Amino acid sequence: MAYELYYWPSIQGRGEFVRLALEEAGAEYIDVARGQGRSGQGVGAMLALMDGGDVAHPPFAPPFLKDGDLIIGQTANILLYLGARLGLAPADEADRLWAHQLQLTVTDFIKEIHDTHHPIASGLYYEDQQEEAKRYATEFLRERAPKYLGYFERVIERNDGKHLAGETVTYPDLSLFQVIEGLRFAFPQAMERIEPDYPKAAALAAAVAKRPRIAAYLASPRRIPFNQQGIFRRYKELDEA
Amino acid sequence: MAYELYYWPSIQGRGEFVRLALEEAGAEYIDVARGQGRSGQGVGAMLALMDGGDVAHPPFAPPFLKDGDLIIGQTANILLYLGARLGLAPADEADRLWAHQLQLTVTDFIKEIHDTHHPIASGLYYEDQQEEAKRYATEFLRERAPKYLGYFERVIERNDGKHLAGETVTYPDLSLFQVIEGLRFAFPQAMERIEPDYPKAAALAAAVAKRPRIAAYLASPRRIPFNQQGIFRRYKELDEA
Numbered sequence: 001m002a003y004e005l006y007y008w009p010s011i012q013g014r015g016e017f018v019r020l021a022l023e024e025a026g027a028e029y030i031d032v033a034r035g036q037g038r039s040g041q042g043v044g045a046m047l048a049l050m051d052g053g054d055v056a057h058p059p060f061a062p063p064f065l066k067d068g069d070l071i072i073g074q075t076a077n078i079l080l081y082l083g084a085r086l087g088l089a090p091a092d093e094a095d096r097l098w099a100h101q102l103q104l105t106v107t108d109f110i111k112e113i114h115d116t117h118h119p120i121a122s123g124l125y126y127e128d129q130q131e132e133a134k135r136y137a138t139e140f141l142r143e144r145a146p147k148y149l150g151y152f153e154r155v156i157e158r159n160d161g162k163h164l165a166g167e168t169v170t171y172p173d174l175s176l177f178q179v180i181e182g183l184r185f186a187f188p189q190a191m192e193r194i195e196p197d198y199p200k201a202a203a204l205a206a207a208v209a210k211r212p213r214i215a216a217y218l219a220s221p222r223r224i225p226f227n228q229q230g231i232f233r234r235y236k237e238l239d240e241a
Numbered sequence: 242m243a244y245e246l247y248y249w250p251s252i253q254g255r256g257e258f259v260r261l262a263l264e265e266a267g268a269e270y271i272d273v274a275r276g277q278g279r280s281g282q283g284v285g286a287m288l289a290l291m292d293g294g295d296v297a298h299p300p301f302a303p304p305f306l307k308d309g310d311l312i313i314g315q316t317a318n319i320l321l322y323l324g325a326r327l328g329l330a331p332a333d334e335a336d337r338l339w340a341h342q343l344q345l346t347v348t349d350f351i352k353e354i355h356d357t358h359h360p361i362a363s364g365l366y367y368e369d370q371q372e373e374a375k376r377y378a379t380e381f382l383r384e385r386a387p388k389y390l391g392y393f394e395r396v397i398e399r400n401d402g403k404h405l406a407g408e409t410v411t412y413p414d415l416s417l418f419q420v421i422e423g424l425r426f427a428f429p430q431a432m433e434r435i436e437p438d439y440p441k442a443a444a445l446a447a448a449v450a451k452r453p454r455i456a457a458y459l460a461s462p463r464r465i466p467f468n469q470q471g472i473f474r475r476y477k478e479l480d481e482a
Contacts, residue, residue: 056399057339060346060392070335074345081338094311097322098298104315105301111352119360120373121380132361132373139362151301158297 182232423473
């Protein structure tokens with residue numbers, strides 16, 4: 001039975017980290033909220049599972065995955081579940097915890113990236129927190145982005161020089177690719193300065209992009225383009241000069 | 242062999258969520274960074290594991306746990322590992338993922354709580370982002386705290402009315418207790434308004450506080466008091482009038 005992914009239909013967002021794992025594995029899945037309401041899909045089907053009074057384990061927010069009767073929320077938790085099943089996680093328990101730990105650090109990074117344009121409240125418009133966003137983004141590009149990228153660079157170095165965990169692709173590698181792609185979209189100028197310091201992370205991202213199934217996915221209509229509603233947004237005033 | 246917990250010695254912080262699980266289980270553990278340097282403990286021992294070039298799996302930040310040769314970082318990941326071993330997690334895989342999903346939602350909540358006093362950058366002083374903090378805290382108390390607490394209330398209602406997952410205490414229950422205690426410390430006025438709407442969450446917190454090992458821990462010097470360096474800080478100007 002196909003996996004059912006539930007996520008907002010018009011953005012990559014946090015759902016993209018799950019999509020990349022499903023695509024790399026060639027797994028059968030339905031991107032439910034992008035389907036038609038008349039087929040029982042669409043955003044309505046997603047909200048019904050979130051708000052339905054008969055859902056025993058309601059997710060706090062999308063994305064969530066349905067596998068038969070099981071509903072799993074929280075991006076990193078979905079990847080913990082899928083990683084083992086899709087052959088995208090290390091084999092033994094200690095190494096799986098390590099891969100999950102890396103994914104949780106990606107999660108923290110993503111939240112900080114999101115907050116570059118929404119530092120005050122996710123419920124307010126960007127325009128209503130633009131001044132705070134400028135200040136946040138300046139600090140983020142100076143301190144935080146290099147700190148996170150430097151961390152992942154070090155992890156790759158201490159591993160095999162090419163992957164984050166083990167000697168094959170695991171789901172945190174796919175997520176790091178997405179983060180680097182997203183940063184290049186959102187902060188092209190700053191990334192020109194920052195990226196050369198982290199050649200192994202950049203090489204990892206390039207290698208992921210070239211994997212046959214990922215390359216096919218990126219060229220397909222299933223890949224939603226980066227846009228101004230997602231986590232990664234290009235606001236010229238937030239980038240470096 | 243005793244577990245070794247590594248966390249900043251002068252705050253509850255994220256380490257407290259791990260301490261509460263270890264204490265509830267009566268597990269033997271060493272709070273390493275609170276020990277003496279001359280015994281090979283203290284903050285130096287913690288930093289050595291974080292920055293040491295020979296650590297294969299370096300954590301991004303404290304807390305981390307050492308169990309024999311295994312080093313595990315990220316609070317929720319530590320609890321995923323310990324929960325099963327300490328009898329504080331559900332027995333089957335689906336329910337364990339659910340408990341972990343709840344913990345990851347607690348993690349998101351904690352980050353937003355932290356950002357009430359540090360909305361621009363964790364590396365800047367509160368005084369240098371006080372205006373932004375006021376705006377952030379206003380939105381947080383109006384929208385986000387009720388949203389998270391309402392979510393956990395609903396989860397308890399759909400479970401047994403007393404716990405988040407299953408019919409015994411699991412590690413997310415301990416964490417929800419800590420969050421509610423922390424919010425009461427940081428925002429006493431706002432919590433007077435907010436808390437009555439979430440009676441089951443409040444009752445869960447009260448029940449956790451009365452558990453014999455937790456009560457003994459809270460009364461012991463092992464429990465660091467809430468203070469102005471942790472996640473939960475009392476700044477009168479950020480609370481409601």
